[in-house]
Amino acid sequence: MNHQKVKRYNCVMNEINSIYHDAAMRMGISNSAQSILYVICESGDRCLQSEIYKQTGISRKTINSSIRKLEKEGVVYLEQGPGCNTIVCLTDVGKEIADQKARPIIKIEDEIFDEWTEDEARLYQELTERYRDSLKKKLDALF
Numbered sequence: 548m549n550h551q552k553v554k555r556y557n558c559v560m561n562e563i564n565s566i567y568h569d570a571a572m573r574m575g576i577s578n579s580a581q582s583i584l585y586v587i588c589e590s591g592d593r594c595l596q597s598e599i600y601k602q603t604g605i606s607r608k609t610i611n612s613s614i615r616k617l618e619k620e621g622v623v624y625l626e627q628g629p630g631c632n633t634i635v636c637l638t639d640v641g642k643e644i645a646d647q648k649a650r651p652i653i654k655i656e657d658e659i660f661d662e663w664t665e666d667e668a669r670l671y672q673e674l675t676e677r678y679r680d681s682l683k684k685k686l687d688a689l690f
Contacts, residue, residue, distance in 0.1 A: 556678075567652075574648045579605055579613040583635070584649035587623070592645075593636040595628055617641070 571581040582603040587594050617623045622641040626634040660668050
């Protein structure tokens with residue numbers, strides 16, 4: 548019985564990921580570029596590169612190459628942050644692109660959560676975080 552619940556959960560999560568992927572493709576941008584723009588937008592048009600790794604779960608290699616591509620396209624520029632940290636910032640062109648390709652996703656997500664009660668939103672977040680934490684703990688124990 549639990550396997551069916553897990554199977555259904557995994558199916559739904561994969562479908563959600565596919566919806567995000569399709570949105571990125573329709574917007575003419577890669578998943579990683581859209582994720583980078585999303586995190587930067589959420590952080591006030593600039594953020595530490597390390598925050599992008601943490602918030603997206605995308606590999607450092609993929610994020611680094613995506614940022615380099617966005618930099619060459621004039622979408623972002625890099626600043627030296629505190630210590631060895633790099634700050635990724637949107638250019639004016641990048642802000643326009645983010646307005647077209649990241650902020651609409653953020654707006655849609657906000658609208659979805661606005662349709663839910665406070666209790667529903669809190670419960671969804673709590674259960675999802677609990678699942679994540681348990682999964683990480685059990686996989687760490689496995690390896």
